[in-house]
Amino acid sequence: MFGYILKRILLFIPTLLVVSFIVFLLIQLPPGDFLDTMVLRMQQSGTSMDAEAEALLRERYALDQPFLQQYSHWISNIVTEGDFGRSFTWNRPVSELIWSRLGWTFFITISSLLFTWALAFPIAVYSATHQYSFLDYLFSFIGFIGLAVPNFLLALVLMWIGFSVFNVSMGGLFSSEYRDAPWSLAKFLDFLSHLWVPIIVLGTAGTASLIRTMRANLLDELNKPYVEAARAKGLTERHLIWKYPVRVALNPFVSSLATLLPTLISGATIVSVVLSLPTTGPMMLDALLEQDMFLAGSFLLMLSFFTLVSTLVSDILLIIIDPRVNYE
Amino acid sequence: MITLDTAQPIDDIPISEAEEKHLTASQWQLIWWRFRRHRAAMISMAVLVVLYTIALFAGFFAPHDPRDVVAEFADAPPQLPVFWDSAGVHFPPVVYSYVGERDPRTLRKIYRLDSESRQPIRFLVRGEDYKLFGIVSTDIHFIGLDDPDQPFFLLGTDSLGRDMLSRIIFGSQISLTIGLVGVFISLILGILLGGISGYLGGWIDVGIQRLIEVLRSMPTIPLWLALSAALPRNLNQVQIYFGITIILSLIGWTEIARVVRGKFMSLKHEDFILAARTNGTSRMRIIVVHMVPSFSSHLIAAMTLALPIMILSETALSFLGLGLRPPIISWGTLLEGTQNLDAIALTPWLLFPVVPVIITVLAFNFIGDGLRDAADPYA
Numbered sequence: 001m002f003g004y005i006l007k008r009i010l011l012f013i014p015t016l017l018v019v020s021f022i023v024f025l026l027i028q029l030p031p032g033d034f035l036d037t038m039v040l041r042m043q044q045s046g047t048s049m050d051a052e053a054e055a056l057l058r059e060r061y062a063l064d065q066p067f068l069q070q071y072s073h074w075i076s077n078i079v080t081e082g083d084f085g086r087s088f089t090w091n092r093p094v095s096e097l098i099w100s101r102l103g104w105t106f107f108i109t110i111s112s113l114l115f116t117w118a119l120a121f122p123i124a125v126y127s128a129t130h131q132y133s134f135l136d137y138l139f140s141f142i143g144f145i146g147l148a149v150p151n152f153l154l155a156l157v158l159m160w161i162g163f164s165v166f167n168v169s170m171g172g173l174f175s176s177e178y179r180d181a182p183w184s185l186a187k188f189l190d191f192l193s194h195l196w197v198p199i200i201v202l203g204t205a206g207t208a209s210l211i212r213t214m215r216a217n218l219l220d221e222l223n224k225p226y227v228e229a230a231r232a233k234g235l236t237e238r239h240l241i242w243k244y245p246v247r248v249a250l251n252p253f254v255s256s257l258a259t260l261l262p263t264l265i266s267g268a269t270i271v272s273v274v275l276s277l278p279t280t281g282p283m284m285l286d287a288l289l290e291q292d293m294f295l296a297g298s299f300l301l302m303l304s305f306f307t308l309v310s311t312l313v314s315d316i317l318l319i320i321i322d323p324r325v326n327y328e
Numbered sequence: 329m330i331t332l333d334t335a336q337p338i339d340d341i342p343i344s345e346a347e348e349k350h351l352t353a354s355q356w357q358l359i360w361w362r363f364r365r366h367r368a369a370m371i372s373m374a375v376l377v378v379l380y381t382i383a384l385f386a387g388f389f390a391p392h393d394p395r396d397v398v399a400e401f402a403d404a405p406p407q408l409p410v411f412w413d414s415a416g417v418h419f420p421p422v423v424y425s426y427v428g429e430r431d432p433r434t435l436r437k438i439y440r441l442d443s444e445s446r447q448p449i450r451f452l453v454r455g456e457d458y459k460l461f462g463i464v465s466t467d468i469h470f471i472g473l474d475d476p477d478q479p480f481f482l483l484g485t486d487s488l489g490r491d492m493l494s495r496i497i498f499g500s501q502i503s504l505t506i507g508l509v510g511v512f513i514s515l516i517l518g519i520l521l522g523g524i525s526g527y528l529g530g531w532i533d534v535g536i537q538r539l540i541e542v543l544r545s546m547p548t549i550p551l552w553l554a555l556s557a558a559l560p561r562n563l564n565q566v567q568i569y570f571g572i573t574i575i576l577s578l579i580g581w582t583e584i585a586r587v588v589r590g591k592f593m594s595l596k597h598e599d600f601i602l603a604a605r606t607n608g609t610s611r612m613r614i615i616v617v618h619m620v621p622s623f624s625s626h627l628i629a630a631m632t633l634a635l636p637i638m639i640l641s642e643t644a645l646s647f648l649g650l651g652l653r654p655p656i657i658s659w660g661t662l663l664e665g666t667q668n669l670d671a672i673a674l675t676p677w678l679l680f681p682v683v684p685v686i687i688t689v690l691a692f693n694f695i696g697d698g699l700r701d702a703a704d705p706y707a
Contacts, residue, residue, distance in 0.1 A: 018542050029558035148690040150640045152647065153682045156663075160672045160679060171669060266547040270644055274667070284550060285648055288557035300554050304546045311545060 005316055012312050017075075019304045024071045027297035041088060061085060078301075085294030089287065094298045097283070102302055104173075105272075105279040109264040109306075111195070112202040116260065117253060120207045124214035125246060128222065143208035151267050155201045155274040162197075171276045201271055206260045213252040221245035251322055257314035262307040269303075359625055362702035369698025372691035379688060383500040387458035389470045390494035391480055394657055396456070398479070398489035401426065404439045406484040406492075406677050409449060422446040426479055447473050447480070484677035486665065495657055496681050502658035504688065506573055507638035511631050513577035518584025519627075523615060525585065526592025533589075540582045548579055552641065556650040565656050572651050576641050580634050587630045591623040625703040633696035636689040643685055659685050 039054065058064055061073065077083040084094035127136045159171065173194045174187065181187055221227065222245055230240050272281030280299045287296035343351070353361070363369060382389045409421035424441040431438050453472035459465050473480045483492040525536040555575045563571060595601060604614050645651030646660025647667070654661055659681040665671055666678050 015538075015542055015545065018538075019546060022542070022546070023554075026554045026558055144690070144693070148636070148693055149686055150644060150689075152644060153663075153685065156666060156672065156679060157682065159669060160676055163669065163673045164676065262545070262547050266549040269547070269549045269553070270648060273648060280550075285553065285650070288553050288650065291557065296554060296557070300546075300550050303550050307547055308545050 001319055004319060008312065008315055012308065016305065016308055019308065020075055020301055021071065023297050023301045023304065024074060026300065027293040028067065028070075030291050030293065057086070084298040084301075087287070087292050087295040089290050089292045089295070094295050097295065098280070098298055098302065101278065101280045101283055101299075104277065105265065105268055105281075105303070106306065108195075108198055108202070108272075108277065108279060109261060109268055112199050112206070112264050112268075113256070113261060115199050115203045116206040116210060116256070119203065120210040120214060121253070123207075124211045124218065125241070127211065128215045128218035128249075129241060131219065139211065143211055146204040146208040149204075151201050151205055152270045152274050154204065155197075155271050158197060158201065159274065171274075173277055198268070198271055198275055198277060201275070202264055202267055205267070206256070206264060210252060210256055210260065214249060217249040217252060218245055221249050251318065254317045254321060255314055257317070258311040261310040265303050265306060355625070359699075359702045363698050366694075366698035366701060368694040372694040372698075375687065375691045376695070379500060379684070379691075380504060382497060383504050385460065386498050386501055387460050388466075388468070390491075390497040391455065391469055391472050391482070392491040392494040393456055393458065394490060394494040394498040395655070396490060396494075398485065398491075400489065401439070401479050401481065401485055402437070402489040403487055403675050404479065404481055404485045404489070405441070405675075406680075407441065407479070407481055409482065410446075413443060415446070418446070418448070420449050420451070422448050423473075423480065423482070447475075447478060450474060483680050484675070486662075486678060487675070492662075492677060492680055495662055496659070496684060499657045499659045499662055499681065500684060502569070502652065502656060503639060503642060503660070503685070506569065506576075506642045506658070507635045509570075510573045510576045510580060510638040511634050513573060514580035514584055514634060515627070515631060517577065517581035519588050519620075521581065522585030522588030523592060526589035527596065527611075527615065536585070537589075540585060543579060543582055548641075549644065551579070552576070552645060553648065553650050556645055568652060568656070572642065572645065576638050580638065583634060584627065584630055587626055588623075591626065592619065595619050595622060625699070629696055629699035629703045632692060632699055635696075636692040639685065639688060639692070 061070070061077075063070065065073070074085065077085070082095055084098065086092070087094050087097060090097055123139050127139050130136055173191060175190050175194070222241075224245075227240065227245055230244065231237075235243075268277075268279060269281040269284065271277075272279040273285055276282060280303065284296055284299040287293075287299070350358075404426060407423040407426070409423060411418055411421045423446070424443050425445040425447060426439040427442045429438055429440060430436070449471055450473065451471055453469055453474070453476070454467050455469045455472045455476045457465060457467045481491050481493070483496065485491055486495070521536050525533045552575055555578070556572065559568065559571045559575075601614060601618060604618050609618075642651055642658065643660035643663065646653075646658055647663045649664055652658050652661050654664075662681040663679070671678060
């Protein structure tokens, strides 16, 4: 088992390298390099960059060298100095811009995942133990809608309902009066009153699919002889279900770290644009529209890094909690 | 030696006519019979037939030219058909005419519906000229008013005064086909790479599986956004359309490849494949004639489930302004105007394209579910 875990961690590094290479390839796809665009922009706004500074930046990011060297420069700058390049629309190092945004993305996706778990677990157990009951059908139906309605459309519709029915703006994470205020209890409460919107919007689709897998797994378990045997021995139904089949059917919750988290990160990108959240989404979209490629690429790289780590963690957890998993 | 003379010849076992029909039916017949039992899937199929028919005859079903700018009626609210009101039941239903006013505070032009002036909706009326399939020139529209110059905007208009209903109908031509093209590209890539991976095995298999893993581990929407942003800006409409489809298929093929690979792995060791091999059948013929037909139903199910994802992705990309761009009309580009809260608050009818998106996606999901259940009729 430890051999497998070690192998899995070692495999993580080359995968990350391939992903970073793909990201760099994407950054380089638009014509011209970022410095050309930066110089052009400064000329348009009436300022200019002196030749010395330009040469310095060109050297720093190895812009006049062949593609592979540029890539190795870029990646080693990130690994050794935490230097992700420079954003020319903000005229600041990328590393100054991305961390708070990434933090919020991480926070919101993890909260949505917890919400999904909290909601899916009891519903799945209920649906499986009360198969074909009214509530089972109702949950399946709601789940189907949740799967089909893309979350950014759900966000749009919620915004409209919030505005037309309750006359409140649901965007952002803080009301305008708290946005720049220091943290206080009032700000925290205001924050909570905004937080539920993105969490519900992001959580619906994942909840639906998680319920479906967990329900199916649990149904398989419930028909197994050991359940029958435990029942014959006189265990109470509640004790029996929670102690054995539910625990065996829990795997999808762990693997949802690998399957759901990437979807949540992906969905958060666009939902954040609709709800104007301070996450990676809106800034990455602007960066892409402006072709500010170092900024956009850094976001893409870090988001991919998150998903890769979540897959890794989920694989390792699965091995630990379920000895039946074949780790060849 | 003991002979088993107790065994009856197969002809003597009495079987009912229905059973015999079941035993002699072809694989596709069995799939169809089982699929027919899935009620939601059957309804969804009817819905999709209607949607695709409307898309095919868009010029006929749309009351207006989708690019016609009627500045006089910009941002006009929907004239929803009225079946009954204080004056009794109306058949055919009527629409109320607009009364234009100015908001006393903002001076914005607003429209009110005047419930006193009723215009009956007529079927098969003469209106603006259009070309069906770009060839047949005609002016007959499915619905309209007696007087073609009267305003008739069932779902309202956008900020330039273009009819939302007509735009949604014409948008369906793009939105309903982009998924088909995308799935077709994914299918070719998926069968090719999945087949090679499953049939050859070895280091090629490992390589392709790693590639699939890497692609699937990248968050899709950010990846798509980056790819679309990298599309050159000077492409024409057709090039953008295909550029976006190719970008969408770049992830889509991995799922199909996974299905194909799994089936190849399990079929490879079946007796009938071994029999074909010992008969000296060529590798290509084994794949095309013997293997592919035995899992094509699974493939169709996987494709149907991939379609709604494509449709949604196009909508999402265009909504963000990185997919198709105006003047191309698609459900996604129509929604682009609803990105800010002001637009939603003042002209909520711009959100109407959400409805066909959801209906289409639900329908494809139900059909995919039905197909998946029916795909293996011998199970």
